[in-house]
Amino acid sequence: MIEFRNEPLTDFSKEENRKSFQKALNEVQSNLGKEYPIIIGGEAIQTGDQLPSINPSNVDEVIGVVHQADHNLAEKAMQTATSTFETWKNVSPAARARILLRAAAILRRKKHVFSAWMVLEAGKSWPEADADTAEAIDFMEFYARAMMDYSQRQPLVPIDGEENELIYIPLGVGAIIPPWNFPLAILVGMTTAAIVCGNTVCLKPASTTNVIAAKFMEILTEAGLPAGVVNFVPGSGSEIGEYFVKHPLTRFISFTGSHEVGLRINELAAKMAPGQKWIKRVVAEMGGKDSIIVDQHADLDLAAEAIVVSAFGFSGQKCSACSRAIVHEAVYEQVLEKVIARTKKLVVGEAKDVTVDVGPVIDERAYQRILEYIEIGKKEGRLVLGGEKADGNGYFIQPTIFADVHPEARIAQEEIFGPVLAFFSAKNFEHALEIANNTKYGLTGSVFSRDRFNLERARREFYVGNLYFNRKCTGALVGVHPFGGFNLSGTNAKAGGREYLLQFMQAKCISERL
Numbered sequence: 001m002i003e004f005r006n007e008p009l010t011d012f013s014k015e016e017n018r019k020s021f022q023k024a025l026n027e028v029q030s031n032l033g034k035e036y037p038i039i040i041g042g043e044a045i046q047t048g049d050q051l052p053s054i055n056p057s058n059v060d061e062v063i064g065v066v067h068q069a070d071h072n073l074a075e076k077a078m079q080t081a082t083s084t085f086e087t088w089k090n091v092s093p094a095a096r097a098r099i100l101l102r103a104a105a106i107l108r109r110k111k112h113v114f115s116a117w118m119v120l121e122a123g124k125s126w127p128e129a130d131a132d133t134a135e136a137i138d139f140m141e142f143y144a145r146a147m148m149d150y151s152q153r154q155p156l157v158p159i160d161g162e163e164n165e166l167i168y169i170p171l172g173v174g175a176i177i178p179p180w181n182f183p184l185a186i187l188v189g190m191t192t193a194a195i196v197c198g199n200t201v202c203l204k205p206a207s208t209t210n211v212i213a214a215k216f217m218e219i220l221t222e223a224g225l226p227a228g229v230v231n232f233v234p235g236s237g238s239e240i241g242e243y244f245v246k247h248p249l250t251r252f253i254s255f256t257g258s259h260e261v262g263l264r265i266n267e268l269a270a271k272m273a274p275g276q277k278w279i280k281r282v283v284a285e286m287g288g289k290d291s292i293i294v295d296q297h298a299d300l301d302l303a304a305e306a307i308v309v310s311a312f313g314f315s316g317q318k319c320s321a322c323s324r325a326i327v328h329e330a331v332y333e334q335v336l337e338k339v340i341a342r343t344k345k346l347v348v349g350e351a352k353d354v355t356v357d358v359g360p361v362i363d364e365r366a367y368q369r370i371l372e373y374i375e376i377g378k379k380e381g382r383l384v385l386g387g388e389k390a391d392g393n394g395y396f397i398q399p400t401i402f403a404d405v406h407p408e409a410r411i412a413q414e415e416i417f418g419p420v421l422a423f424f425s426a427k428n429f430e431h432a433l434e435i436a437n438n439t440k441y442g443l444t445g446s447v448f449s450r451d452r453f454n455l456e457r458a459r460r461e462f463y464v465g466n467l468y469f470n471r472k473c474t475g476a477l478v479g480v481h482p483f484g485g486f487n488l489s490g491t492n493a494k495a496g497g498r499e500y501l502l503q504f505m506q507a508k509c510i511s512e513r514l
């Protein structure tokens with residue numbers, strides 16, 4: 001098999017690419033408002049309890065309507081996943097991997113259409129949606145290869161008189177609970193990593209992006225995945241999500257989302273349910289409060305550009321988004337000015353418009369919460385840009401920058417998950433690192449510096465799972481930058497890395513006396 005390579009991103013400066021993406025958008029637009037069923041054991045089930053998915057750029061537009069599961073159907077999904085595990089676990093790793101490769105090929109052919117769904121359902125700009133689809137393809141290509149590696153003979157120390165073997169076997173039934181902010185990539189990565197290892201799953205997608213999840217189910221079916229391996233169970237997180245988390249037949253939970261929900265899942269999963277005979281494994285990838293440090297001697301234009309892209313790409317709704325710019329006092333005003341000037345050029349508007357840089361935030365709740373944080377920020381810092389909602393029939397918020405924020409302020413400590421950036425002045429590099437490390441999170445961070453000594457120091461002391469030098473702190477690539485943080489950013493499972501698969505397997509060592 002050819003070596004893994006990242007899926008190339010689409011160059012939207014080329015007219016032909018813009019044209020074909022627009023065509024995909026038109027196609028999706030003529031398919032809006034359809035109904036999507038629950039899928040359990042291959043059977044499409046309609047409950048009549050339907051949740052509309054709304055375009056956050058235009059709240060009068062219904063993207064699709066998704067049937068919602070109740071406890072009975074969640075139970076049916078658990079039973080189906082449990083019985084299907086008995087056959088799926090015996091399908092060879094290579095055969096399982098081939099289904100991922102086939103799904104990746106199908107998705108590659110439908111790339112722009114899937115990206116277009118995300119433009120409309122999640123409010124992603126064209127390039128952000130394109131990157132999301134590319135990452136989904138990458139996850140499947142990468143985990144397929146990783147599984148084939150793990151199915152090879154593993155190295156053990158030889159000993160006379162015995163033949164020894166260590167093999168990786170699946171865990172059982174998993175609950176897959178992804179977030180909405182990478183509605184395709186993260187859902188695909190979490191789901192396919194679990195199944196390529198031989199597990200079966202109940203997938204409860206994020207409620208705001210149910211349609212893109214339903215579309216991915218169509219690909220799995222087309223790729224030949226046997227019924228019952230992935231059971232698609234849309235429903236509320238606190239109802240259906242928790243039902244799976246607490247269920248005695250659940251062997252593991254793979255969650256990505258906020259630290260509040262992650263901690264609750266961890267606590268619920270720790271309680272033994274009647275009849276349960278294992279410790280549930282919890283993979284919880286959670287939030288961030290990520291910093292970019294700008295040193296006294298650094299390329300300030302490069303730094304300013306990276307801060308703007310990392311802070312306001314997808315309206316700051318990335319776990320890796322830069323929400324804290326920590327700048328050496330000698331260049332503080334300069335960097336602040338450069339960032340303000342660049343941010344002013346960002347176009348805010350409907351995501352379906354190719355010229356738009358910053359689309360809406362995801363829903364009414366996020367919108368209100370972010371606007372509240374902006375009001376808090378007005379008391380905690382000096383508002384230098386934005387600070388208001390923006391025009392449009394959707395959840396638009398102006399890119400907002402606060403200067404001179406105290407490192408202990410709420411907007412310095414709490415994950416806002418919106419287009420809000422805080423600036424901090426640091427006395428020296430040591431002070432900058434101190435501010436950067438002073439959060440309960442530890443996901444991503446960047447340092448802009450020309451000082452080798454300071455870069456080496458950051459290498460040791462900047463306590464984040466993904467650290468970047470002289471580049472933005474978003475945009476981790478599968479295989480290149482295995483992703484996952486420290487502290488309350490999660491369990492450090494390193495998605496997009498080879499070892500990620502070990503979260504979903506257990507090792508069996510077999511020794512035969514010769």
Ligand code: NAP
Pocket residue numbers: 177178179180181182186204205206207208235236237238239240241242245256257258259261262264265285286287288318319320415417443483484485489490
């Ligand atoms: P969220 O509110 O925590 O929801 C995540 C998922 O959990 C959704 O599917 C949600 O379902 C479900 N859920 C909610 N309450 C639940 C409960 N009590 N029991 C079980 N499941 C429950 O997070 P989000 O708003 O979707 O995503 C944003 C967060 O994800 C941010 O904090 C971001 O930093 C983090 N994130 C982290 C990473 C990483 O790799 N570390 C990557 C991306 C995002 P409903 O949609 O039905 O509520």
Ligand code: MG
Pocket residue numbers: 053054055056121122208209362363
């Ligand atoms: Mg929506």
